[in-house]
Amino acid sequence: MSQKVQLTLSDRLRKSPYFDATIRAGASTFTIYNHMLMPTSYEGSEKDYWNLVNNVTMWDVAAERQVEVSGSDAYRFVEYITPRDLSNLQIGQGKYAFITDENGGIINDPIILRLGEQRFWLSIADSDVLLWARGLACGLGWDVQIHEPDVSPLAIQGPNNLPLMNDLFGDWVDDLKYFFFKETELNGIPLIVQRSGWSKQGGFELYLMDGTQGDKLWDAVLSAGKKYDIKPATPNNIERIESGLFSWGNDMKLENNPLELPLGKFCQLDKGAEYLSRESLQRINSEGVKNKVVGLVLSGDALIDGCESPWQVFSDKKLCGKLTSIAHSPRLNSNIAFATVDSQLSETGTKLTVETPCGSRNATVSDIPFI
Amino acid sequence: MSQKVQLTLSDRLRKSPYFDATIRAGASTFTIYNHMLMPTSYEGSEKDYWNLVNNVTMWDVAAERQVEVSGSDAYRFVEYITPRDLSNLQIGQGKYAFITDENGGIINDPIILRLGEQRFWLSIADSDVLLWARGLACGLGWDVQIHEPDVSPLAIQGPNNLPLMNDLFGDWVDDLKYFFFKETELNGIPLIVQRSGWSKQGGFELYLMDGTQGDKLWDAVLSAGKKYDIKPATPNNIERIESGLFSWGNDMKLENNPLELPLGKFCQLDKGAEYLSRESLQRINSEGVKNKVVGLVLSGDALIDGCESPWQVFSDKKLCGKLTSIAHSPRLNSNIAFATVDSQLSETGTKLTVETPCGSRNATVSDIPFI
Numbered sequence: 001m002s003q004k005v006q007l008t009l010s011d012r013l014r015k016s017p018y019f020d021a022t023i024r025a026g027a028s029t030f031t032i033y034n035h036m037l038m039p040t041s042y043e044g045s046e047k048d049y050w051n052l053v054n055n056v057t058m059w060d061v062a063a064e065r066q067v068e069v070s071g072s073d074a075y076r077f078v079e080y081i082t083p084r085d086l087s088n089l090q091i092g093q094g095k096y097a098f099i100t101d102e103n104g105g106i107i108n109d110p111i112i113l114r115l116g117e118q119r120f121w122l123s124i125a126d127s128d129v130l131l132w133a134r135g136l137a138c139g140l141g142w143d144v145q146i147h148e149p150d151v152s153p154l155a156i157q158g159p160n161n162l163p164l165m166n167d168l169f170g171d172w173v174d175d176l177k178y179f180f181f182k183e184t185e186l187n188g189i190p191l192i193v194q195r196s197g198w199s200k201q202g203g204f205e206l207y208l209m210d211g212t213q214g215d216k217l218w219d220a221v222l223s224a225g226k227k228y229d230i231k232p233a234t235p236n237n238i239e240r241i242e243s244g245l246f247s248w249g250n251d252m253k254l255e256n257n258p259l260e261l262p263l264g265k266f267c268q269l270d271k272g273a274e275y276l277s278r279e280s281l282q283r284i285n286s287e288g289v290k291n292k293v294v295g296l297v298l299s300g301d302a303l304i305d306g307c308e309s310p311w312q313v314f315s316d317k318k319l320c321g322k323l324t325s326i327a328h329s330p331r332l333n334s335n336i337a338f339a340t341v342d343s344q345l346s347e348t349g350t351k352l353t354v355e356t357p358c359g360s361r362n363a364t365v366s367d368i369p370f371i
Numbered sequence: 372m373s374q375k376v377q378l379t380l381s382d383r384l385r386k387s388p389y390f391d392a393t394i395r396a397g398a399s400t401f402t403i404y405n406h407m408l409m410p411t412s413y414e415g416s417e418k419d420y421w422n423l424v425n426n427v428t429m430w431d432v433a434a435e436r437q438v439e440v441s442g443s444d445a446y447r448f449v450e451y452i453t454p455r456d457l458s459n460l461q462i463g464q465g466k467y468a469f470i471t472d473e474n475g476g477i478i479n480d481p482i483i484l485r486l487g488e489q490r491f492w493l494s495i496a497d498s499d500v501l502l503w504a505r506g507l508a509c510g511l512g513w514d515v516q517i518h519e520p521d522v523s524p525l526a527i528q529g530p531n532n533l534p535l536m537n538d539l540f541g542d543w544v545d546d547l548k549y550f551f552f553k554e555t556e557l558n559g560i561p562l563i564v565q566r567s568g569w570s571k572q573g574g575f576e577l578y579l580m581d582g583t584q585g586d587k588l589w590d591a592v593l594s595a596g597k598k599y600d601i602k603p604a605t606p607n608n609i610e611r612i613e614s615g616l617f618s619w620g621n622d623m624k625l626e627n628n629p630l631e632l633p634l635g636k637f638c639q640l641d642k643g644a645e646y647l648s649r650e651s652l653q654r655i656n657s658e659g660v661k662n663k664v665v666g667l668v669l670s671g672d673a674l675i676d677g678c679e680s681p682w683q684v685f686s687d688k689k690l691c692g693k694l695t696s697i698a699h700s701p702r703l704n705s706n707i708a709f710a711t712v713d714s715q716l717s718e719t720g721t722k723l724t725v726e727t728p729c730g731s732r733n734a735t736v737s738d739i740p741f742i
Contacts, residue, residue: 007376008400008411009679011695012497012620029379032403035497035620040379102509107502126383126406128499130625131478135503138473138647139510249383249406254501276509308380324382 013037016062017152017214025222025232033063033126039234045305046330048233052201053331056160057233058221061198061205062152062214067110067122067129073142074118079273081133082112083258083281084266087273089114094179094194096266099129100277104257104284107132109248111196113181121151125248136276150211151192154221157203157233164228165204168221169193173204181207187220189213198235200243200369237306238327241336244295244369251293251324251338257281259289260340262368291321292346295366296354298335302328303356312355313339313363320345323354329370335361336370384408387433388523388585396593396603404434404497410605416676417701419604423572424702427531428604429592432569432576433523433585438481438493438500444513445489450644452504453483454629454652455637458644460485465550465565467637470500471648475628475655478503480619482567484552492522496619507647521582522563525592528574528604535599536575539592540564544575552578558591560584569606571614571740608677609698612707615666615740622664622695622709628652630660631711633739662692663717666737667725669706673699674727683726684710684734691716694725700741706732707741 007013007030014036016022027039039060041048051057069078079086084097091114099107099122108129110122122129130148137144156164165173168186173193176182181194192207208217222230246252246261258267259281269282296313303326310322321341329336337354345352350365378384378401385407387393398410410431412419422428440449450457454475455468462485470478470493479500481493493500501519508515527536536544539557544564547553552565563578579588593601617623617632629638630652640653667684674697681693692712700707708725716723721736 005378005380005408006400007378008402008677009376010402010618010621010677011680012618013403015680029377031379031381032384037376101505128502131499131503132506134472135506135508136510137506139507139512141510247381247383250381306379306381309382309386 007032016060017208017211018060018062018154018218019214021215021218022060022232027232034065034124036063036065038063039232041234042232045237048231049236049238049330051231052158052199052233052236052239054159055231056156056158056164056225056228057231058218058225059155059157059232059234061155061235062208064123064125064153066149066151066207067124067133067146068120068149069122069133069144069146070116070119071142071144072118073144074120076273077133077137077142077144078112078120079271080275081136083269083271083275083277085268085271085273086112087271091116092180092182094123094181094196096179098258098266099132100258100281101254102276102280104259104277104280105254106248106252106256106258107254109246109252111179113194121149123153127248150209152208152211152214153205154208154217155197155203155205156221157197157199158201160228161203164225164230167224186217189217189220191217198245199239200245201239237325238329241325241327241338242329242331242369242371246293246338247325251340256291256340257284257289259284260291261293289343291340292343293338293340294346295368295370296323296337296339296352296363297366297370298326298337298354298356299362300335301358303335303358303361313341314353314355315342315345320352332370336366337363338368341365378403387431388579388582389431389433389525389589392586392589393431393603398603405436405495407434407436409434410603412605413603416608419602420607420609420701422602423529423570423604423607423610425530426602427527427529427535427596427599428602429589429596430526430528430568430603430605432526432606433579435494435496435524437520437522437578438495438504438517439491439520440493440504440515440517441487441490442513442515443489444515445491447644448508448513448515449483449491450642451646452507454640454642454646454648456639456642456644457483458642462487463551463553465494465552465567467550469629469637470503471629471652472625473647473651475630475648475651476625477619477623477627477629478625480617480623482550484565492520494524498619521580523579523582523585524576525579525588526568526574526576527592528568528570529572531599532574535596535601538595557588560588560591562588569616570610571616572610608696609700612696612698612709613700613702613740613742617664617709618696622711627711628655628660630655631662632664660714662711663714664709664711665717666739666741667694667708667710667723667734668737669697669708669725669727670733671706672729674706674729674732684712685724685726686713686716691723703741707737708734709739712736
């Protein structure tokens with residue numbers, strides 16, 4: 001990052017139940033996410049990256065807040081807010097879904113967890129889904145109750161996650177399928193354990209259901225993790241770009257729609273249940289989307305990790321899009337990025353140029369994920 | 372502040388159109404407000420305070436975003452979301468109002484500006500009112516269009532604001548009444564000029580209506596302000612507590628209702644227009660509110676300016692509330708604070724104690740504003 005910015009703390013910027021623990025563990029930089037402080041690095045982005053991809057790490061992701069939807073119209077409501085077909089979502093299962101408005105604009109892209117026939121959590125990215133959902137439910141007059149429960153995820157991520165998880169919880173975690181979850185406890189700490197997490201290195205999220213026990217959970221995981229040389233880490237910009245994980249607020253916003261992303265399998269535009277964005281998304285789909293989110297590989301020396309504002313993308317000197325996320329991949333030894341470009345320029349292999357803070361660079365549209 | 376926290380920048384944390392100018396001007400700390408970076412100090416909170424109360428200052432408050440409501444149901448909708456009676460809100464006038472949900476909970480506390488018969492801006496505090504309002508309108512099926520326009524306020528605050536404002540805009544600004552506004556321009560920069568701002572030192576807000584001209588506006592004000600020794604500053608925690616200005620996210624949240632605040636004049640529970648929180652607020656009003664926001668004066672040496680998390684408040688060793696904002700007032704030479712306490716303990720003069728990071732302190736309930 002080129003500019004260093006010091007943050008003034010106040011209660012408006014909430015502290016995670018793990019905040020004190022992350023300070024003790026050496027968290028060096030933070031972001032604000034869902035009105036909450038979230039660590040973004042410990043030993044620096046690249047060192048944290050190697051700890052994540054080579055071994056096992058623990059992350060404070062309490063800022064990934066939950067929006068709980070219950071009531072006799074809860075299932076109907078959750079179907080209504082997304083183009084994803086949730087008709088086969090089982091109790092104990094989660095699914096990635098776009099929350100879309102009447103124009104098809106992306107409000108958020110949570111994991112939707114089904115806790116009961118009529119009880120769901122939306123495990124959200126950085127926008128006030130609570131307000132969107134409550135406003136909409138209020139206007140519709142449906143029988144749903146919507147609130148933010150006292151739930152704060154701690155992630156265990158990295159290829160060596162399973163031995164630690166077995167030590168903590170036993171063998172049953174081996175059989176949890178991706179995005180499935182189970183309610184349990186650890187030394188009396190109430191948890192939901194899900195196979196999930198914002199990396200592709202494998203792992204679990206422990207949804208702490210009592211904010212007063214953050215320190216206790218952190219220390220229990222840290223202590224059990226010692227023999228596996230666990231390290232504190234965070235959602236990692238390098239790894240998530242390598243792995244094709246998009247970030248709401250960066251790679252997609254309210255003015256974008258899901259059809260611009262290479263995530264078509266998460267939209268069932270003809271699904272049986274009624275949903276708010278049906279008309280808009282079907283129209284966009286039949287007319288064709290104007291822009292697409294693509295992967296880019298940029299030539300030349302290693303560029304800075306992360307862009308503070310989008311960089312302009314050109315085709316034959318004509319502005320054709322913006323680069324929204326970038327990292328230098330140590331494993332690929334190349335600069336990899338996500339960009340939104342004219343659909344006609346979105347085919348793999350297309351040659352573009354990008355104006356970076358280090359001058360103009362050649363770029364090639366690439367398949368996602370990069371690894 | 373006891374802990375220093377370094378922020379990782381990304382486009383998700385938006386930059387104000389004045390960001391580069393504030394860095395040049397020496398902004399030393401920031402907060403995140405409505406997903407945007409906002410400076411919180413230049414020379415330190417107390418030095419900034421004296422610049423504000425003694426002379427004239429300029430503030431980047433672009434993070435005070437606007438939510439524009441238009442369409443044939445716009446007036447009906449704006450009445451619907453607040454217990455404030457807006458029936459006599461003139462075109463060219465603003466009013467402070469609580470936005471409340473179906474339970475009377477406070478979503479936000481914006482200034483509502485009327486730009487036309489059926490066109491309004493909500494000039495908001497730190498929550499996604501855009502999502503609440505769009506969700507609600509969507510569910511109701513009313514004819515309103517709701518979006519965030521390209522509008523970024525720059526505040527001119529301090530007792531010596533008028534000579535500078537006259538130099539910039541002419542004599543007509545003298546006649547603008549509090550919260551009234553007028554559309555105008557400065558060197559071709561499109562603006563709305565309103566007599567307003569988040570201090571009680573007097574001043575105006577210049578609503579920049581073209582985000583590409585932030586630098587130009589900043590420099591025009593800075594240049595004209597030189598002869599008045601204008602200083603860059605920010606919303607100031609000391610001054611706003613002295614003046615009785617509450618902060619959404621600190622002194623009030625979604626779980627609070629407007630009747631807990633000493634701001635009854637901004638609620639007309641029997642107003643003629645229909646509004647969402649009528650039933651809840653009338654019930655709370657007749658049953659009596661359980662908690663009240665009060666002023667506190669704390670004994671002893673100067674305490675730290677600001678609390679990162681609420682401090683506990685006791686009456687006869689029994690927990691009775693929480694302190695949510697604190698500053699040491701240089702003009703009063705005392706520690707002043709806002710706290711939420713049991714209603715029965717809210718009378719001026721009531722003796723309480725507060726657990727501070729510097730030990731227990733005696734506290735006395737005080738009238739607001741303090742100055």
